[in-house]
Amino acid sequence: MAGSGSRVNLGPVERGVxxxxxxxxxTAAFRRRTPLSALLxxxxxxxxxxxVSGRCRLYRALGITGSEVGSTxxxxxxxxxxRPAEQVYQQLRDLTNFPRxxxxxxxxxxxxxEKVGDERWRLQLRTPLGNEIELxxxxxxxxxxxxxxxxxxxxxxxxxxxxxxxxxxxxxxEIHADAWLVPQSGTLVPSALRTADxxxxxxxxxxxxxEFLEQELxxxxxxxxxxETATVKGQSAGGRRARSTLEERQAQAAGGAGR
Amino acid sequence: xxxxTWHGVHDVRIEQVPDxxxxxxxxxxxxxxxxxxxxxxxxxxxxxxxxxxxxxxxxHEFMGEVVEVGSQVRNLEVGDRVVVxxxxxCGDCWYCKNDLWALCDNSxxxxxxxxxxxxxxxxxxxxxxxxxxxxxxxxxxxVRVPFADVGPLKVPDGVSDEQALxxxxxxxxxxxxxxxxxxxxGETVAVWGSGPVGLFAVMSAYAQGAKQVxxxxxxxxxxxxxxxxxxxxxxxxxxxxxxxxxxxxAGRGPDACIEAVGMEAHGGGLLGPxxxxxxxxxxxxxxxxxxxSAIYACRKGGVLSVAGVFGGFIDTVPMGAAFNKxxxxxxxQTHVHRYLRPLLEKIREGExxxxxxxxxxxxxxxxxxxxxxxxxxxxxxIKVMLTP
Numbered sequence: 001m002a003g004s005g006s007r008v009n010l011g012p013v014e015r016g017v018x019x020x021x022x023x024x025x026x027t028a029a030f031r032r033r034t035p036l037s038a039l040l041x042x043x044x045x046x047x048x049x050x051x052v053s054g055r056c057r058l059y060r061a062l063g064i065t066g067s068e069v070g071s072t073x074x075x076x077x078x079x080x081x082x083r084p085a086e087q088v089y090q091q092l093r094d095l096t097n098f099p100r101x102x103x104x105x106x107x108x109x110x111x112x113x114e115k116v117g118d119e120r121w122r123l124q125l126r127t128p129l130g131n132e133i134e135l136x137x138x139x140x141x142x143x144x145x146x147x148x149x150x151x152x153x154x155x156x157x158x159x160x161x162x163x164x165x166x167x168x169x170x171x172x173x174e175i176h177a178d179a180w181l182v183p184q185s186g187t188l189v190p191s192a193l194r195t196a197d198x199x200x201x202x203x204x205x206x207x208x209x210x211e212f213l214e215q216e217l218x219x220x221x222x223x224x225x226x227x228e229t230a231t232v233k234g235q236s237a238g239g240r241r242a243r244s245t246l247e248e249r250q251a252q253a254a255g256g257a258g259r
Numbered sequence: 260x261x262x263x264t265w266h267g268v269h270d271v272r273i274e275q276v277p278d279x280x281x282x283x284x285x286x287x288x289x290x291x292x293x294x295x296x297x298x299x300x301x302x303x304x305x306x307x308x309x310x311x312x313x314x315x316x317x318x319h320e321f322m323g324e325v326v327e328v329g330s331q332v333r334n335l336e337v338g339d340r341v342v343v344x345x346x347x348x349c350g351d352c353w354y355c356k357n358d359l360w361a362l363c364d365n366s367x368x369x370x371x372x373x374x375x376x377x378x379x380x381x382x383x384x385x386x387x388x389x390x391x392x393x394x395x396x397x398x399x400x401x402v403r404v405p406f407a408d409v410g411p412l413k414v415p416d417g418v419s420d421e422q423a424l425x426x427x428x429x430x431x432x433x434x435x436x437x438x439x440x441x442x443x444x445g446e447t448v449a450v451w452g453s454g455p456v457g458l459f460a461v462m463s464a465y466a467q468g469a470k471q472v473x474x475x476x477x478x479x480x481x482x483x484x485x486x487x488x489x490x491x492x493x494x495x496x497x498x499x500x501x502x503x504x505x506x507x508x509a510g511r512g513p514d515a516c517i518e519a520v521g522m523e524a525h526g527g528g529l530l531g532p533x534x535x536x537x538x539x540x541x542x543x544x545x546x547x548x549x550x551x552s553a554i555y556a557c558r559k560g561g562v563l564s565v566a567g568v569f570g571g572f573i574d575t576v577p578m579g580a581a582f583n584k585x586x587x588x589x590x591x592q593t594h595v596h597r598y599l600r601p602l603l604e605k606i607r608e609g610e611x612x613x614x615x616x617x618x619x620x621x622x623x624x625x626x627x628x629x630x631x632x633x634x635x636x637x638x639x640x641i642k643v644m645l646t647p
Contacts, residue, residue: 082356206375218371226285228283230366231282235279236316237264237315238262238274239274241312241313241314242314
């Protein structure tokens with residue numbers, strides 16, 4: 001029986017790149033024979049093996065896998081809020097509330113429903129890389145105080161979906177959120193983001209999709225529990241930051257006090 | 260306005276910075292009338308707390324006059340005299356509602372960074388690194404106070420700034436350190452460190468029923484101050500504190516030990532130089548000599564209360580001794596909000612005298628010099644109060 005160590009853990013693009021680099025290293029070693037040639041042959045051989053077999057020991061040690069194909073990125077996270085489910089539900093069912101806590105959603109406008117129960121919104125999104133995208137979304141589930149879901153309409157530049165389940169208990173209301181997204185960038189970025197979600201280090205450093213979602217939920221909790229989100233943007237500071245303090249205040253004044 | 264800003268290791272300056280503004284509806288702006296340099300500020304000064312940025316305004320012990328309030332602050336008015344707790348707490352989260360204010364879920368805007376260091380984020384703290392929120396501190400003419408409807412306590416007429424200022428941190432910290440010992444009356448309590456928190460821990464342990472309090476330090480004037488407060492003193496460079504403590508307790512060891520030193524302990528015997536070397540190259544972030552000593556000294560089944568600040572990793576902690584002696588550990592940033600009103604009452608009634616530890620009064624402009632003498636323990640410096 002093959003153990004987990006023998007599994008392919010490289011994607012097709014990376015296997016091709018590895019193979020090409022290995023061949024280049026080998027060619028370079030044979031063209032100019034120097035004391036480093038042996039090292040170059042060894043490195044080239046490993047890269048060729050890596051490309052042909054699709055297995056990487058380093059990735060396995062780090063818990064990284066790039067072998068999954070597809071362009072969808074998913075994220076999930078949970079948080080508990082000291083507010084009744086009804087209040088959480090009322091806040092969440094209207095997407096125009098989202099820019100008050102979200103760092104990625106800059107605007108949300110409710111559109112006219114095409115038919116009863118078919119609520120639609122137009123969202124202005126700013127991705128972590130700074131790209132601005134406009135998305136139309138429609139509601140796909142609305143169970144009072146229990147479940148809400150939305151997805152992008154057909155033909156959206158960045159298809160995606162979000163589902164939130166609410167459970168009220170003795171310790172508050174649990175929010176379980178699941179998100180799916182197809183970034184505009186082909187398969188490379190999704191592959192990197194999926195890798196980030198599987199890497200314990202990157203997750204802990206807050207650099208994975210599920211961590212982004214967790215930070216959004218944390219700011220949602222701040223808003224629900226306190227009525228505002230914590231900030232130090234625009235506060236007093238000295239040195240070179242004295243000037244940026246004033247610029248941050250102007251930006252906040254222009255963008256409203258929500259975030 | 261003028262403020263004391265951090266620019267690097269042993270480099271703090273007074274400079275002109277933009278005045279604070281209300282950034283949220285629950286904010287207030289306070290004109291600082293008195294502020295202080297805390298022993299934990301020295302960890303920033305010495306460069307042992309990560310995530311500081313040049314230009315950060317220091318100071319988490321301050322009080323003053325309210326000059327502006329946000330639209331959601333209804334319990335304060337312009338002109339109120341207030342003392343402000345050093346942890347920033349929202350009053351609405353599970354932790355605040357359970358009286359654990361220094362663990363507030365909602366006040367640290369850099370919580371993901373704190374998650375990375377600690378697993379979970381504590382509350383934000385004024386002037387204490389970006390790990391703790393990056394909030395501007397109170398060693399300034401003015402300060403922005405978030406969640407001002409929850410934290411600041413109005414100071415009544417008849418209580419002076421000198422009496423009220425230390426409610427912001429070190430008096431409740433000393434009080435909680437003693438409270439964590441669970442004193443029933445008649446116990447012996449040993450306190451490592453006779454800095455401001457250690458001295459307040461001595462005062463608090465007696466106030467909570469201890470029969471005998473023993474203070475351990477190596478600075479003569481601090482030991483003298485501890486003796487004035489009624490403590491038996493041990494100079495840890497002149498005698499072995501563990502042996503001396505056994506003598507003073509008829510061989511049992513103290514019932515409770517308070518560690519009021521934290522990450523920059525002096526001494527340490529053979530491990531001392533090793534700790535210093537490892538801390539210098541950041542292989543460990545603290546020199547836990549006092550903690551080790553307290554674990555060895557404490558009687559079986561006793562309590563170890565840690566009030567000194569630790570920020571990262573420490574080595575060679577005798578966990579086997581702690582485990583096999585069945586010690587109870589209690590620690591953490593102080594839930595200052597919990598203690599403000601009861602301790603203010605004790606000050607008003609003359610049961611506690613916080614001014615006893617104050618050694619130096621300076622202007623804000625003199626603060627860089629204040630940091631230097633406090634850090635070097637020069638000029639008999641125990642506690643520096645600053646007036647902007």
